[in-house]
Amino acid sequence: MGEGARAGVVEYQAPAKINLYLHVLDRRDDGYHDIESLVVFAAFGDVVEVRAARSLTLSVTGPFADVVPKDESNIVHRAACRLAAALGETRGAAIAVTKNLPVAAGLGGGSADAAAALRGLSDLWQSDLPRNELQALALELGADLPVCLAGHAAFVRGVGERLRVAAELPAAPIVLANPGVPLPTAQVFANLSGRFGASLSDLPAVRDGAALASSLAPYRNDLTTSAIELVPSVATVLSFLADQPGARLARMSGSGPTCFALFTDAPAARRAASRARAAYPGWWAIATHLAP
Numbered sequence: 001m002g003e004g005a006r007a008g009v010v011e012y013q014a015p016a017k018i019n020l021y022l023h024v025l026d027r028r029d030d031g032y033h034d035i036e037s038l039v040v041f042a043a044f045g046d047v048v049e050v051r052a053a054r055s056l057t058l059s060v061t062g063p064f065a066d067v068v069p070k071d072e073s074n075i076v077h078r079a080a081c082r083l084a085a086a087l088g089e090t091r092g093a094a095i096a097v098t099k100n101l102p103v104a105a106g107l108g109g110g111s112a113d114a115a116a117a118l119r120g121l122s123d124l125w126q127s128d129l130p131r132n133e134l135q136a137l138a139l140e141l142g143a144d145l146p147v148c149l150a151g152h153a154a155f156v157r158g159v160g161e162r163l164r165v166a167a168e169l170p171a172a173p174i175v176l177a178n179p180g181v182p183l184p185t186a187q188v189f190a191n192l193s194g195r196f197g198a199s200l201s202d203l204p205a206v207r208d209g210a211a212l213a214s215s216l217a218p219y220r221n222d223l224t225t226s227a228i229e230l231v232p233s234v235a236t237v238l239s240f241l242a243d244q245p246g247a248r249l250a251r252m253s254g255s256g257p258t259c260f261a262l263f264t265d266a267p268a269a270r271r272a273a274s275r276a277r278a279a280y281p282g283w284w285a286i287a288t289h290l291a292p
């Protein structure tokens with residue numbers, strides 16, 4: 001079932017994805033990379049509304065609507081068409097996306113939107129597609145889709161298709177900060193040119209935010225150097241976050257340029273986010289917490 005209903009409109013959350021760590025182990029012959037990552041979700045993201053309609057339509061509003069395609073190239077539209085084809089569905093749907101997440105940001109916004117649309121349309125069209133077929137369809141749309149569709153914190157391996165549910169994580173306060181420059185994932189991987197990292201075991205279970213930050217210390221984001229070479233302000237974001245009172249750990253998410261910092265408490269996180277916005281008016285910065 002959906003996550004909230006209003007006069008036939010059902011709302012699905014499309015939360016920001018955060019890679020608490022991201023190790024790039026190798027490049028495969030098909031050009032994709034083998035990774036290992038702990039993916040968690042923030043209590044902040046886009047919202048996707050779905051309602052019954054004769055044809056398939058898509059509208060995009062919200063702070064980042066201007067930089068998202070509104071035509072068939074939008075990943076939400078592509079996801080809807082793929083699902084309709086798999087189901088032989090001829091009914092349409094009116095899909096409305098509220099784009100709160102920056103684009104090409106390392107937060108998997110497009111993947112989150114597409115996953116929310118797949119959940120919404122599966123409900124609307126009463127899909128009987130087996131779970132594994134829906135996951136396979138999702139993976140064809142993007143490597144981050146399977147974990148976004150699963151919707152819970154997970155250890156991710158392979159190119160993003162091998163998921164293991166992570167033990168419940170603390171709802172740690174975090175700040176997300178982005179220097180206001182889009183950075184396409186493909187560029188960051190292309191610029192990596194063989195600088196791979198070593199594999200580590202999955203993060204052990206942690207009991208609170210302090211243990212989460214200290215346990216994460218030996219883990220890495222292997223795309224950081226590549227991203228900084230392409231967008232030097234990523235380094236400024238990282239040092240700004242690390243210097244904030246109450247910051248326990250600052251790291252880049254995904255292929256960047258968005259970085260996150262874990263904080264001791266929510267007021268410290270809120271103060272850091274407002275300081276970031278005041279000191280760097282071109283940045284996007286918000287305080288939120290990890291989704292439990």
Ligand code: ATP
Nearest residue numbers: 074075103104105106107108109110111113185254
């Ligand atoms: P990742 O964390 O997987 O690297 P990202 O946050 O860097 O993802 P997205 O915001 O998902 O990247 O956008 C990547 C590209 O997809 C952009 O160039 C954008 O134009 C395109 N795109 C298509 N549909 C959407 C959508 N609904 N939301 C965001 N971007 C979209």
